[in-house]
Amino acid sequence: MGVPDEPSEDERRLGDLGRRLDDLERRAEATGTLKRKAAAPPNTALGSALTLSTEFLAAVLVGGVLGWFADGWLNTRPILMLVGLVFGIATGFFGVFRAARRMQAEDAEKAKTAPALPPGDDEDEA
Numbered sequence: 001m002g003v004p005d006e007p008s009e010d011e012r013r014l015g016d017l018g019r020r021l022d023d024l025e026r027r028a029e030a031t032g033t034l035k036r037k038a039a040a041p042p043n044t045a046l047g048s049a050l051t052l053s054t055e056f057l058a059a060v061l062v063g064g065v066l067g068w069f070a071d072g073w074l075n076t077r078p079i080l081m082l083v084g085l086v087f088g089i090a091t092g093f094f095g096v097f098r099a100a101r102r103m104q105a106e107d108a109e110k111a112k113t114a115p116a117l118p119p120g121d122d123e124d125e126a
Helices: 009-031 045-074 079-113
Strands: none
Touching: 045 079
């Protein structure tokens, strides 16, 4: 005997409940009863700095350690470690540049959807 293709009664009820909850959430967001969920938490300056520094440090450490092990294996100290450090630094800069561009694109996308300030609400003007 084969397994029936139809979902069981429990699966149908669960699917119906999920659809009803989604509909209720959309209506609550539309009326303002429920705040909209943020897509992602905003980037903070400290979080961005930690992300970029970790990206750079990891690349330099991996390059240096791989060069150090290759030096020990081939008995060429310290040439391959220095080469590994140079490649690690280059990779670190490239990774930091990529991460910074991604963060900048995310911030620009958030700025597009942010509400505009009404004219005359500048805090800089005294």
